[in-house]
Amino acid sequence: MSGLNPHFKAALQSALERYETPFYAYDLASIQARVGALRAAFPKAEVFFAMKANPRLGILRRLLGWGVFLEAVSVGEVRRAYAAGFKRTEVLLNGPVKTPAALAELKELGVPLLGLDSLADAERVARHLPGSHVLLRVNPDLPVVTHDHLATGRGESKFGVLPQDVGQALEIARAGGLDVLGLHVHLGSALEHPEDFRAGYAVMERLYQEYGPFEVLNLGGGFGLGLDLAALAPEALGLAERLGVELWLEPGRYLVAEAGVLVTRTWGTKQTRRNFLLVDAGMSHLLRPMLYGAEHPVEPLYAGGAPQTFDLAGPACESGDILARGLTLPTPQEGDALAILQAGAYGSSMSSNYLDTPRPLELLWTGEEWEVLRQRQSWESLLLEEQSEG
Ligand code: LLP
Numbered sequence: 506m507s508g509l510n511p512h513f514k515a516a517l518q519s520a521l522e523r524y525e526t527p528f529y530a531y532d533l534a535s536i537q538a539r540v541g542a543l544r545a546a547f548p549k550a551e552v553f554f555a556m557k558a559n560p561r562l563g564i565l566r567r568l569l570g571w572g573v574f575l576e577a578v579s580v581g582e583v584r585r586a587y588a589a590g591f592k593r594t595e596v597l598l599n600g601p602v603k604t605p606a607a608l609a610e611l612k613e614l615g616v617p618l619l620g621l622d623s624l625a626d627a628e629r630v631a632r633h634l635p636g637s638h639v640l641l642r643v644n645p646d647l648p649v650v651t652h653d654h655l656a657t658g659r660g661e662s663k664f665g666v667l668p669q670d671v672g673q674a675l676e677i678a679r680a681g682g683l684d685v686l687g688l689h690v691h692l693g694s695a696l697e698h699p700e701d702f703r704a705g706y707a708v709m710e711r712l713y714q715e716y717g718p719f720e721v722l723n724l725g726g727g728f729g730l731g732l733d734l735a736a737l738a739p740e741a742l743g744l745a746e747r748l749g750v751e752l753w754l755e756p757g758r759y760l761v762a763e764a765g766v767l768v769t770r771t772w773g774t775k776q777t778r779r780n781f782l783l784v785d786a787g788m789s790h791l792l793r794p795m796l797y798g799a800e801h802p803v804e805p806l807y808a809g810g811a812p813q814t815f816d817l818a819g820p821a822c823e824s825g826d827i828l829a830r831g832l833t834l835p836t837p838q839e840g841d842a843l844a845i846l847q848a849g850a851y852g853s854s855m856s857s858n859y860l861d862t863p864r865p866l867e868l869l870w871t872g873e874e875w876e877v878l879r880q881r882q883s884w885e886s887l888l889l890e891e892q893s894e895g
């Protein structure tokens with residue numbers, strides 16, 4: 506995976522002159538290129554961007570303009586999708602838990618396409634929202650290779666119904682008056698092995714032969730950044746063709762991860778038994794290294810002195826607050842900036858207010874200017890929900 510595009514890197518220097526760190530910055534051209542690459546690999550597929558990866562309105566609205574739809578997983582995300590201008594039929598709500606209150610809220614808001622995740626979910630959705638257009642999520646019970654937290658297609662994960670339960674779930678849905686468009690599989694996230702997808706496709710082919718015909722086949726997302734998508738795509742397209750269905754996809758990371766960086770400044774070095782570079786971003790801003798052991802490349806935005814090996818240490822009161830380990834970087838001066846790469850997906854969206862840390866500023870480079878997608882959260886706003894009603 507390559508480093509920063511030189512134009513974007515130059516733009517980051519201009520952002521550093523205007524904005525305090527830490528901040529997220531995204532390159533619009535990169536997102537657009539990924540949409541183009543996906544469309545080229547999967548002509549005719551309907552693309553539902555997994556908005557959990559990056560839900561900024563300024564990004565969602567661009568995607569809408571390019572004909573990309575959204576995959577959501579909470580009523581909050583559905584509200585956000587509608588606020589960005591998406592129509593009900595352009596939003597697909599998945600998720601294992603849909604409470605009666607959430608279903609009532611959807612009725613008010615306008616019911617999107619719905620993913621059914623279990624027998625109980627099928628029954629409840631039918632009871633509250635009869636007539637809805639739904640897909641049934643299958644748990645293909647496969648040994649998917651990825652981090653344990655990111656595998657959803659293994660038999661022991663909480664997602665979907667096992668192949669042997671598909672018939673019963675379909676009966677419940679149809680008896681309850683739901684319009685079942687098709688089946689859905691999402692094997693997991695950050696998948697790098699095409700064989701995992703092939704195994705998933707084979708399970709779906711069998712199920713379509715047994716329970717079809719359907720109108721739609723939703724093969725989910727999960728494309729890792731190192732996956733050869735162009736090689737895999739013809740197999741997915743061939744399957745959809747054989748089954749006579751419309752192909753749907755739900756990529757998150759693939760579209761936005763490489764477009765985004767987290768920019769942080771260093772405020773010194775220190776040594777214990779390891780050599781640390783101290784920075785102003787940490788686990789409150791980017792949780793992936795701590796939660797999944799994710800390795801994000803780091804690119805210095807300074808020239809610096811002789812190279813040294815550092816761990817990048819954040820400001821939190823936790824030993825795990827290390828953004829990257831064993832990095833060889835030119836020795837920086839106080840205030841020098843670094844870009845943490847591949848942070849456009851699940852970076853800001855998984856940030857938190859841990860330690861009263863305000864959520865960071867988020868910027869979009871349009872090719873001409875920096876657009877503020879989201880202001881840095883004010884510290885005062887952290888107190889709002891605690892103010893008593895008097
Ligand atoms: N479809 C469904 C039903 C999903 O649950 C997800 C992600 C996606 C599509 C998009 O997956 P992607 O193409 O982005 O891999 N926080 C983790 C990733 C969790 C993904 C959850 N579901 C991370 O930072 O890697």
